[in-house]
Amino acid sequence: MTAALSEVSVRDLLRMKVGRPVDLSAIDPRSTPGLPGLPVTGPDRKSWARAELRRLGDDLAEQQEMLHAQAVAGAAAGRRVLLVLQAMDCGGKGGAVKRVAGAMNPLGLRIQAFGPPTAEELSHHFLWRIRRALPDAGQVGVFDRSHYEDVLVVRVESLVPEQEWRPRYDEINAFEAELVDDGFVVIKVFLHISYEEQRERLLARLTDPTKHWKYHPGDVDARAKWPDYQAAYAEALSRCATEAAPWYVLPADRKWYRDWALAHLLREHFAELDLSYPPARFDLRAEQARLLAGDGHLVNER
Amino acid sequence: MTAALSEVSVRDLLRMKVGRPVDLSAIDPRSTPGLPGLPVTGPDRKSWARAELRRLGDDLAEQQEMLHAQAVAGAAAGRRVLLVLQAMDCGGKGGAVKRVAGAMNPLGLRIQAFGPPTAEELSHHFLWRIRRALPDAGQVGVFDRSHYEDVLVVRVESLVPEQEWRPRYDEINAFEAELVDDGFVVIKVFLHISYEEQRERLLARLTDPTKHWKYHPGDVDARAKWPDYQAAYAEALSRCATEAAPWYVLPADRKWYRDWALAHLLREHFAELDLSYPPARFDLRAEQARLLAGDGHLVNER
Numbered sequence: 105m106t107a108a109l110s111e112v113s114v115r116d117l118l119r120m121k122v123g124r125p126v127d128l129s130a131i132d133p134r135s136t137p138g139l140p141g142l143p144v145t146g147p148d149r150k151s152w153a154r155a156e157l158r159r160l161g162d163d164l165a166e167q168q169e170m171l172h173a174q175a176v177a178g179a180a181a182g183r184r185v186l187l188v189l190q191a192m193d194c195g196g197k198g199g200a201v202k203r204v205a206g207a208m209n210p211l212g213l214r215i216q217a218f219g220p221p222t223a224e225e226l227s228h229h230f231l232w233r234i235r236r237a238l239p240d241a242g243q244v245g246v247f248d249r250s251h252y253e254d255v256l257v258v259r260v261e262s263l264v265p266e267q268e269w270r271p272r273y274d275e276i277n278a279f280e281a282e283l284v285d286d287g288f289v290v291i292k293v294f295l296h297i298s299y300e301e302q303r304e305r306l307l308a309r310l311t312d313p314t315k316h317w318k319y320h321p322g323d324v325d326a327r328a329k330w331p332d333y334q335a336a337y338a339e340a341l342s343r344c345a346t347e348a349a350p351w352y353v354l355p356a357d358r359k360w361y362r363d364w365a366l367a368h369l370l371r372e373h374f375a376e377l378d379l380s381y382p383p384a385r386f387d388l389r390a391e392q393a394r395l396l397a398g399d400g401h402l403v404n405e406r
Numbered sequence: 407m408t409a410a411l412s413e414v415s416v417r418d419l420l421r422m423k424v425g426r427p428v429d430l431s432a433i434d435p436r437s438t439p440g441l442p443g444l445p446v447t448g449p450d451r452k453s454w455a456r457a458e459l460r461r462l463g464d465d466l467a468e469q470q471e472m473l474h475a476q477a478v479a480g481a482a483a484g485r486r487v488l489l490v491l492q493a494m495d496c497g498g499k500g501g502a503v504k505r506v507a508g509a510m511n512p513l514g515l516r517i518q519a520f521g522p523p524t525a526e527e528l529s530h531h532f533l534w535r536i537r538r539a540l541p542d543a544g545q546v547g548v549f550d551r552s553h554y555e556d557v558l559v560v561r562v563e564s565l566v567p568e569q570e571w572r573p574r575y576d577e578i579n580a581f582e583a584e585l586v587d588d589g590f591v592v593i594k595v596f597l598h599i600s601y602e603e604q605r606e607r608l609l610a611r612l613t614d615p616t617k618h619w620k621y622h623p624g625d626v627d628a629r630a631k632w633p634d635y636q637a638a639y640a641e642a643l644s645r646c647a648t649e650a651a652p653w654y655v656l657p658a659d660r661k662w663y664r665d666w667a668l669a670h671l672l673r674e675h676f677a678e679l680d681l682s683y684p685p686a687r688f689d690l691r692a693e694q695a696r697l698l699a700g701d702g703h704l705v706n707e708r
Contacts, residue, residue, distance in 0.1 A: 176619050176620075177619050201511070209500075209504045211504065215512050303698075307697060310686075310697075314683045317478050317479050324697055381618065382618070382619050386623050394626050395608055395609060395612075
């Protein structure tokens with residue numbers, strides 16, 4: 105399979121610096137970092153990105169198969185990938201999962217959506233529901249929302265008192281460091297949309313009868329707290345951007361850029377794993393002989 | 407979306423009759439039941455089936471979204487789909503999952519592979535590991551092997567004594583009836599390959615270095631017990647083909663037929679659910695007004 109990875113590192117362009125404050129208002133949700141310039145006479149940027157996404161998708165499917173094959177062979181024990189997706193409502197997590205994770209073999213995926221914690225979940229430690237949903241060795245896990253809800257919606261909506269959520273940034277960093285020690289590649293992505301784009305997408309859900317089910321009046325209540333959520337995101341992104349588990353802010357107003365950049369980011373992380381198919385751990389010739397010999401035997405028997 | 411369902415019922419053609427013995431040797435693994443005749447001047451059957459699979463896949467993705475939307479809206483509580491795939495080694499379960507389930511949104515899928523029961527699993531009731539992996543309401547679950555292993559590999563390899571596995575046919579029927587009562591659509595499919603086709607596929611795994619990891623010398627040991635496995639399958643198919651949860655035997659030597667027929671079978675089951683997008687449960691105009699009003703407010707604030 106042809107490598108579909110362009111030379112640009114979307115990863116370097118989107119990564120938040122460790123220990124620095126994050127200013128989301130300085131990142132344009134309509135920008136397209138890393139997208140190569142195209143000749144005027146070629147396809148438009150959107151068509152190019154969609155075509156490139158298909159190539160990257162095939163490539164990701166192959167990488168995932170190699171990761172799985174390694175796990176089956178008992179090589180590189182414990183290696184797995186965890187993609188954490190966070191966004192405001194309508195930020196495009198669902199679409200990104202469909203188009204990017206959807207390119208991989210569903211047998212090797214473990215996808216889990218998290219809402220605001222339920223009463224039962226609140227009675228446990230906030231990482232309880234997270235630990236239960238982690239991918240197995242060889243799998244690619246995707247969290248559609250995550251443990252970050254416990255310093256986002258929980259904070260803005262005051263679901264638990266501040267003295268309870270405040271220490272969670274450190275707990276999250278310790279938890280993610282533990283995962284990385286354990287063989288996880290942790291990729292945390294904030295799909296960054298603008299206030300105006302969210303309005304357009306919410307209105308679209310009201311207009312299209314096949315999208316009514318995605319609309320919840322509570323989304324507008326949350327929208328009224330946009331600045332509070334942006335502040336909560338900025339603090340989470342700043343305090344939990346670590347060397348072990350970086351945060352990426354991905355401009356997501358343009359869906360075609362979002363999907364291309366996310367696939368590219370994943371592909372860059374896979375490249376670092378330097379995966380290959382594991383070698384045979386049996387005698388090829390002996391097995392071939394066994395297969396052909398066994399056949400004669402059974403054919404006579406039938 | 408255009409309905410991709412042809413008028414033929416693959417479901418009727420492949421379904422095992424309730425209470426009748428099953429003779430697998432009478433079903434040709436290279437046959438293609440339900441595949442329409444094509445004009446001589448048109449595409450060949452394989453190209454036609456592959457193109458039709460893409461259309462069916464889009465259709466399945468929409469059906470799955472409606473199933474999910476209904477669950478979100480609290481309509482038709484508990485409805486979900488469980489596809490059980492069984493086959494001899496190399497029977498094509500993996501390929502079928504990749505091509506057919508892979509057409510749907512991974513967020514709405516729950517896929518679980520089962521091997522021969524482990525020591526821990528054997529210490530529990532045989533349905534223990536199965537119940538933990540059932541799809542949630544609104545999901546499509548896929549079992550790559552299943553509770554049937556407990557009357558197949560367990561029986562042929564004598565993993566538990568006969569007096570223990572013998573009563574399981576009735577237990578399985580009771581369990582599946584319970585699922586159907588609970589809102590499940592249970593679709594059980596045996597991918598039926600020939601002894602010769604299995605040899606070809608095992609040899610291919612030995613030839614292609616990217617497939618070595620799929621090859622296990624133990625597969626040849628199991629192959630030597632082909633007649634025992636076929637007998638165990640025949641009994642399971644015959645004793646557990648019920649009105650509530652029928653068994654389908656799908657000729658699977660031709661991969662393009664296998665994928666088309668499986669997608670068609672799933673689509674027929676979805677058709678019976680008569681799904682649609684749930685209506686809005688809020689005042690559309692009021693929400694539109696709220697969205698537009700809230701905007702003015704926040705823009706001034708920024």
